[in-house]
Amino acid sequence: ARTRESFTQRIDELFLGKKQIDAALFDELEEILVTADLGIATTMELLETARRQVKRDNLSDPQQLKHIIKDALKSYLTATNRPAELVMPQQGPFVMMVVGVNGVGKTTTIGKIGAKFHAAGRSVLLVAADTFRAAAISQLKIWGERNDARVIAQHEGADPSSVVFDAMAMAVSKGYDVVLIDTAGRLHTRANLMDELKKIKRVITKQLPDAPHEVLLVIDATTGQNGISQATLFNEAIGVTGIALTKLDGTAKGGIVANITRELQLPIRFIGVGEKIDDLRDFDADEFIEALFAT
């Protein structure tokens, strides 16, 4: 909370303290945007657009400049026509695969999402398709206890698609409402590991033609420009349908998601703001942009 205050203070000082739009103001804006991980290319482009608009409309009020940048950012962040809310299927279970690079918060996010569904009165099945990471199965089982969900798991080293196959059969026959599949963290550059995800997806679709309904890519808010490559390659491999941005409770701004949503037109479904079961929020673009300007 302290960081948030000082950040908001700073952007306000920046804009309120200035009587006019000048080069120094653009420099400060550059620093803020780059420091928020928007990347220098996007930052330059944003500032160039703003510069042109300032010139064309003969703007002089720094507040107007602030609005131009905020509007542009908002259009990046909302560049999708998919609904922000998860849409439940008419029939059968809602199936979600959760993917991402190592350690970003996939398993934890599944635990939190499971709790939300549970609170909404849905029956939830958690699927331990990370059979690779040491103690990944136990970790998911603990989350299953916390949110009252059944966990389908085999042993460490088992074939993830076989775990998913069993889980899908169980979900359909027992009439579960929601199936959340935890996958092992993997770098997007590892082709063989990306193939494993494709296989998991095929197994799901084979048993339930309209599934998975959601392929959620988890992005860690501390991620730099590499986030674009993560999103692009996961999307190419299995078709990402939404993003969860985790660890926003730190000091990182998570600005890379603006590039990702702009490039791939994906909705940001959730933000993670802590390690506890209720530390998951819906994404709010205005709030995010406000926080992005704070230092």
Added chain:
Amino acid sequence: MFENLTDRLEAVFKKLRGHGVLTEEHIAEAMREVRMALLEADVNYQVARDFVDSVSAKALGREVSQKLSPGQQVIKIVRDELVELLGGSTEQIRFDGRQPVTIMMAGLQGSGKTTTAGKLAAQFKDSGRRPYLVPADIYRPAAIEQLQILGDRVGVPVHPSTADTKPVDICRRAVAAARENNYDTLIIDTAGRLHIDEQLMGELKEIQTAVDLSEILFVADAMTGQDAVTVADTFNKNLEITGVVLTKMEGDARGGAALSIKRVTGKPIMYVGTGEGLDALETFHPDRTASRILGMGDVLTLIEKA
């Protein structure tokens, strides 16, 4: 890793080499491009600025060998500055101090502390030491079990911690147990925590006070962006870290964290993690890394001779 930066810098240098005589304008232009390349590679904003300021000043002062063309001189300055940024010489864990040698891992959530603890244990064991793994993460679900599994895999004993014991007590008992069993190197795995979490940072300080720590290794994810320096700096200010481990280096991260953390903390990068397997840990070499970033075999040989 670093490919992106390498490509960008190569383009800048190619232009520089094309000029017979270098004017101030040429240098300024090149430095603008170097700065862009650094920022695009996630180098911290302030670090990138200081870097080009320093290179510019030296390039204009021309304090280098006359055997090189003006363009090559600037490239040499960039190279030297890059080695400096990455930390100069290779630094390693010291085993000659207090015994048992006690190493604590610290860092943000999910950065790779537990995995790196397992990798270090394997390396130490291979080099003839008697390591002892100490799980002191009582918060993350199954964190103790995770380290136990890794210990089993590499054949290194793991302290029987339980999640209802305070981390500082776990560490005290582990040191006693190590003395009893002649383990000479303790590796303490701690829970991931935010640098701004004062309570949890306090917990690490408590361990620091209770146990004679030889090293505090700050573990950071190589894919981290601009926030890397804020985090590293805060951990360092709280704990006085002794070294840095950068994980997940085998991917296509642009490497800005690697280029920024040493400058801000003054602490050396000692190891890099290059995979999930327990043998994927390498010693970090600043000079070789700088050469790799600059990626110009022949030009570099020429410059190094000058």
